[in-house]
Structure formats: C-alpha cells, structure tokens
Amino acid sequence: MTQTTAADIAALAERGVTILGCGKMGGAMLRGWLAAGLPPEAATVLDPAPADWLRELAARGLRLNPERVEDAAVCVLAVKPQVMAKAAPQVAHLAGRGALFMSIAAGTPISFFESLFGADAPIVRAMPNTPAAVGRGVTALIGNAAATEAHMRLAEALAGAVGAVVRLEAESQMDAVTAISGSGPAYVFHMIEAMAAAGRALDLPDELAMTLARQTVIGAAELARRSDASAEQLRRDVTSPGGTTAAALEVLMAPDGLTALMTRAAAAAARRSRELAG
Numbered sequence: 623m624t625q626t627t628a629a630d631i632a633a634l635a636e637r638g639v640t641i642l643g644c645g646k647m648g649g650a651m652l653r654g655w656l657a658a659g660l661p662p663e664a665a666t667v668l669d670p671a672p673a674d675w676l677r678e679l680a681a682r683g684l685r686l687n688p689e690r691v692e693d694a695a696v697c698v699l700a701v702k703p704q705v706m707a708k709a710a711p712q713v714a715h716l717a718g719r720g721a722l723f724m725s726i727a728a729g730t731p732i733s734f735f736e737s738l739f740g741a742d743a744p745i746v747r748a749m750p751n752t753p754a755a756v757g758r759g760v761t762a763l764i765g766n767a768a769a770t771e772a773h774m775r776l777a778e779a780l781a782g783a784v785g786a787v788v789r790l791e792a793e794s795q796m797d798a799v800t801a802i803s804g805s806g807p808a809y810v811f812h813m814i815e816a817m818a819a820a821g822r823a824l825d826l827p828d829e830l831a832m833t834l835a836r837q838t839v840i841g842a843a844e845l846a847r848r849s850d851a852s853a854e855q856l857r858r859d860v861t862s863p864g865g866t867t868a869a870a871l872e873v874l875m876a877p878d879g880l881t882a883l884m885t886r887a888a889a890a891a892a893r894r895s896r897e898l899a900g
C-alpha cells in the first residue's frame with residue numbers, strides 16, 4: 623500500500639492530469655484528487671457530455687474540452703471499454719510528450735493501448751472502485767515494460783490520493799481483481815438492498831428496514847476499518863452461541879450459502895472481464 627504525499631500532488635500539478643471520459647469512475651477519482659489538493663487548473667477533462675459539476679469547475683480553472691491537450695504528466699483513460707478504440711486516439715499524441723497513460727477500463731488489456739500509443743509508451747492498467755469519491759477506494763495496478771519505477775510511483779500517487787493501492791504481479795490477475803474490488807461495491811450496496819428486503823419480509827416498514835440495513839453495513843464497515851481483528855473474529859463477536867446470529871449464519875454459511883453464491887457471482891464478473899478483452 624502507498625501513501626500519497628502533498629509533494630506527489632504538487633508534482634502532478636506541474637504538468638497536469640488529463641482525464642479522457644469523466645463519468646462515474648473518472649469523476650470519482652477527480653473529486654478525490656481535488657480534495658487531496660490538486661488545483662482545478664491542473665486538470666483537463668475531455669468528455670462530450672460533461673456533468674454540471676465539471677462545468678462549474680471549469681469556471682474555477684479546470685480545462686474542459688480544449689481543442690488540443692498539449693501536455694500532461696498523466697493521461698487517465700476512463701471511458702467505457704466499448705468506446706475506448708474511438709476515444710483514445712485523441713490523446714495518442716501525448717505519447718510523444720512522455721505522458722504516462724493510466725487506463726481504468728475493465729477488461730481492456732495493456733496490449734490494446736500499446737497498439738495505439740506504441741510499446742515505448744509507459745502504460746499503467748489500473749482497477750479502482752467508486753469509494754474513491756470519498757477517499758476510500760482501493761486501486762490495483764500493473765505497468766507495461768516501458769513503465770519505470772518512477773512511472774509506477776506516479777500512478778500510485780494518483781491512486782493513493784483516493785484510497786489504498788496494491789501492485790499486481792501479473793496482468794492476468796486483473797480479471798479477478800475487477801470481479802472483487804472493481805465490482806465489489808455494487809455487491810455491498812446490493813447487500814443493503816437484500817437486508818432491507820428481508821426486513822420488509824419480517825413486516826418492518828420500508829423506511830425503517832432501509833435505515834437499519836444501511837446503517838448496519840456502514841457501521842460494520844467502519845468497525846472493520848478501525849479494528850485490528852480479522853473479519854472472522856468480528857463475525858464471532860456478534861454471534862452468541864445458540865443465539866439469533868448463529869441461527870442466521872447457519873443459513874448464510876451453509877454449503878450453498880453466501881460464499882458459494884459470491885464465488886459464482888465473482889466468476890461471472892471475471893468471465894465478463896475476459897470477454898471485454900475481445
């Protein structure tokens with residue numbers, strides 16, 4: 623894991639960061655960088671349908687859809703995998719300026735970007751997640767052969783400004799990473815929905831069921847964050863022998879319970895990630 627320093631952000635601010643596609647994920651990362659001290663004028667956004675908050679930031683110095691981007695320390699590629707081939711050529715010239723390319727697109731392999739930008743261009747493939755918007759993301763990354771240790775540190779500085787960072791040993795791990803941490807926040811949000819639905823099935827009113835489910839997930843996550851105890855120990859701490867939790871866990875931890883279901887779900891996500899590679 624890497625910690626981002628104010629000096630890292632200052633270095634990025636010098637040559638700027640360009641974001642190609644600033645929707646949910648690119649936007650979440652940009653929010654985190656701005657909160658970490660990146661000045662708006664150091665950010666350039668290329669997006670044909672920018673959100674209102676980006677237009678507002680443009681009034682405070684952010685460069686929005688300039689005719690041409692002259693330079694960037696880092697160019698973040700954050701469009702959907704399906705539009706990458708159409709969108710990425712507009713920043714290909716930055717390879718000649720020594721920019722580091724950082725793709726967050728699911729499924730899209732480094733080789734795809736090498737064919738666009740050249741194998742000499744430093745390219746980092748990263749998989750962040752949306753809690754980056756509140757500085758609680760986790761990003762896994764790996765570089766191509768042209769990415770030096772300095773490039774990797776730069777990518778880690780950017781990702782580290784919005785949460786934890788892990789370096790992968792092989793690009794082949796990326797499909798599994800995407801299935802666990804990239805898509806994972808959606809599983810947790812669905813857990814809130816599922817718990818609320820279970821509460822309604824037990825005759826709780828809608829709003830009360832949702833409040834209890836949401837606050838329970840928030841509280842459990844915060845406890846997991848602050849505690850040194852393992853997830854297993856934290857689970858045991860809730861579970862009185864012969865009590866209510868034990869009764870529920872007998873269902874959830876059955877051979878066809880949550881682990882089996884989660885394993886199937888993550889396998890489906892990893893399969894889809896491999897398919898997106900084309």
Ligand SMILES: NC(=O)c1ccc[n+]([C@@H]2O[C@H](COP(=O)([O-])OP(=O)(O)OC[C@H]3O[C@@H](n4cnc5c(N)ncnc54)[C@H](O)[C@@H]3O)[C@@H](O)[C@H]2O)c1
Nearest residue numbers: 643644645646647668669671700701702703709726727728
């Ligand atoms: N959403 C997530 O949780 C998440 C997590 C990790 C990685 N990713 C990856 O991030 C990328 C973006 O996903 P998202 O969820 O933010 O999607 P999104 O649709 O919210 O954002 C994509 C943005 O790209 C813009 N765009 C479309 N065509 C463009 C073009 N030609 N040039 C520039 N911009 C263009 C769109 O206007 C939009 O704002 C995807 O590749 C996805 O795999 C997403």
